[in-house]
Amino acid sequence: MVAAYRIELVALSLMLLAGISWALSHASLGAAAVVVALGIAAIKATLIAVELMELRDAPTSLRLIAIATPLFVLLLVGFAWVDVVSR
Amino acid sequence: VTTHAPFASLEQSDLAARLGLWVFLASELLFFGAFFVLYAALRAEHPAGFAEGVAHGDEWIGGINTMVLLLGSYFVASALRALRAGHRTSAVVRLAATAMLACTFLFLKGIEYAHHIESGMIPGAHTAFFGPSPTPGLASYVTLYWITTAVHAIHVLVGAIVSAVLALGCMRGTVRAHHVALGGLYWHLVDVIWLFVWPLFYLLRGGA
Numbered sequence: 626m627v628a629a630y631r632i633e634l635v636a637l638s639l640m641l642l643a644g645i646s647w648a649l650s651h652a653s654l655g656a657a658a659v660v661v662a663l664g665i666a667a668i669k670a671t672l673i674a675v676e677l678m679e680l681r682d683a684p685t686s687l688r689l690i691a692i693a694t695p696l697f698v699l700l701l702v703g704f705a706w707v708d709v710v711s712r
Numbered sequence: 713v714t715t716h717a718p719f720a721s722l723e724q725s726d727l728a729a730r731l732g733l734w735v736f737l738a739s740e741l742l743f744f745g746a747f748f749v750l751y752a753a754l755r756a757e758h759p760a761g762f763a764e765g766v767a768h769g770d771e772w773i774g775g776i777n778t779m780v781l782l783l784g785s786y787f788v789a790s791a792l793r794a795l796r797a798g799h800r801t802s803a804v805v806r807l808a809a810t811a812m813l814a815c816t817f818l819f820l821k822g823i824e825y826a827h828h829i830e831s832g833m834i835p836g837a838h839t840a841f842f843g844p845s846p847t848p849g850l851a852s853y854v855t856l857y858w859i860t861t862a863v864h865a866i867h868v869l870v871g872a873i874v875s876a877v878l879a880l881g882c883m884r885g886t887v888r889a890h891h892v893a894l895g896g897l898y899w900h901l902v903d904v905i906w907l908f909v910w911p912l913f914y915l916l917r918g919g920a
Contacts, residue, residue, distance in 0.1 A: 632786060632789045632790050633790075636773045636782065636789075636848060640782055642896070643782060646910075647915070653918075658916060662915050665909070666907045667912055677789045677900050686731060687731060690735060690738050694736075694737075694738040697742065698745035702752045703752075706752040706756050709753050710904070
């Protein structure tokens, strides 16, 4: 039963998470706001990649691309950010 | 010679196409990664200018457009499920719905852009919007906002065309589930990128 409605469950979860992101943008989270907003975005992206882009059943070569690419982006963003804040 | 030459089987040909598309999506992600790198460095240097810029975004259009793209992801995924189950008409309707949602996104984004142009929130920092002494970083924010969201909007436009072409092909019987799966992968990536663009340019109104 759950498997039959898997896509619907994922879609509802994504919308719920988007609603949480939106609501939290009005909370006073200070410096944690960036981490919270991007953390929820990362959860949503993972849900889409694993379930809707079917990485769950994908060969290792495809999974490797899906894992390595965002990690490279994260590294680049991290280096750029650290460079500025450590000056 | 088979139609899937040089591959040994149709399955092998489909897998090669899938791998090729994933490599393309990876290059797309790295392309947007450059914008995210710029955002991180510039925001770290000018937190006040970026917070001020984000506050000028239309929160409602940003939020509704997020839901529109997520709904599009649902329809394209359920179209694939329908086609695999042999429900071709249902797949056509769902793919057409995805194309319509992409057009809705572009329409709303167009309204927002019109407001920005009206208020002078455009790259160049030569309009009244910026005033005589704009907050440091505000001009960089505005330029980055336009480049990132416009490039993303072009991707949504491509997503609309792909969905419409797939719906037509599905109707004529020339499209297989494999083709819808490939088109769906592209749509989902456009959605995933927006899920990061949205907080960066609409939600993070604080000075952090």
